[in-house]
Amino acid sequence: MTGVVRALILAALCGLILGSCKPNVGPRDEVAVLETNYGRIVFEFLPDDAPRHVANFKELTREGFYNGTRFHKIVKDRRNSPIAIQGGDPNTISGAPSTWGYGQPGQKTIPAEFSKTLRHSRGTVSAARRTSDPNSATSQFFICVTDDPEYDGQFSIFARVIDGMNIVESIAKAPTLTNSTVPLDPVVVQRIYLVRRSELDLASGN
Numbered sequence: 001m002t003g004v005v006r007a008l009i010l011a012a013l014c015g016l017i018l019g020s021c022k023p024n025v026g027p028r029d030e031v032a033v034l035e036t037n038y039g040r041i042v043f044e045f046l047p048d049d050a051p052r053h054v055a056n057f058k059e060l061t062r063e064g065f066y067n068g069t070r071f072h073k074i075v076k077d078r079r080n081s082p083i084a085i086q087g088g089d090p091n092t093i094s095g096a097p098s099t100w101g102y103g104q105p106g107q108k109t110i111p112a113e114f115s116k117t118l119r120h121s122r123g124t125v126s127a128a129r130r131t132s133d134p135n136s137a138t139s140q141f142f143i144c145v146t147d148d149p150e151y152d153g154q155f156s157i158f159a160r161v162i163d164g165m166n167i168v169e170s171i172a173k174a175p176t177l178t179n180s181t182v183p184l185d186p187v188v189v190q191r192i193y194l195v196r197r198s199e200l201d202l203a204s205g206n
Helices: 002-019 050-061 165-172
Strands: 030-037 039-046 073-076 080-088 123-126 141-144 155-164 190-197
Touching: 039 050, 039 165, 050 073, 050 155, 050 190, 073 165, 080 165, 155 165
Parallel strands: none
Antiparallel strands: 030 039, 030 190, 039 155, 073 080, 080 141, 123 141, 123 155
C-alpha cells in the first residue's frame, strides 16, 4: 500500500468518525416554545456557537423531559434585583425542594462551549452548571433578565428569547420564599415543544 493510498484511507476514516460525532441540531429555523402558567416564551437556537447544547436541549424537549418542571430559582444581585431565572431540573417535578437545582445522578453532561463573542445580555439563554466543573451542564438553563458580563466566558450560551420576554420579567419579579431564591407560587413549565419559526405566531410581544 502506497503512502498516498494510506493517507486517503485514514482521511476517510477520520471523516466518518468526526461525522458520527457531529451533534444533531435539527432544522436551523426550529424554535422552542415554552408554555408556562405565566405565559408563553419562545427561544431561537444558536447552533453555530453551542451545537452540543442545542442538540441536548432539543433531544430532551422531544422526550418531554421538561414538561412539568419549574423555574425554581430567581437569581438576584447584591442589590436584590433579579438577574436571571433558572429552570430545567427534573427534581422540581416531584422531588423535595431541598434537591432542586442539584439535578439527578446519571444525567448526561455536555462539555463547555464558551463563546468569545456572545454576551450574557437581556434574553440570553445559557446552560447552568456546577461551579467547580465547566463541563457539567445537563438539563438546567437560565434566562438573563438583564445584562450580566460576569457570566461571559463562564457559561455556554445556546439560545435567546425572541418572544415572551415580558413573561420572563414577570417571573423574575415574582415574590420568593423567605430567605430563599425559590418563587413563592410555583412557576410551572407545562410543556416545551419545537416548531418551525415560520409556523409560529410571534405577535404576543417581546
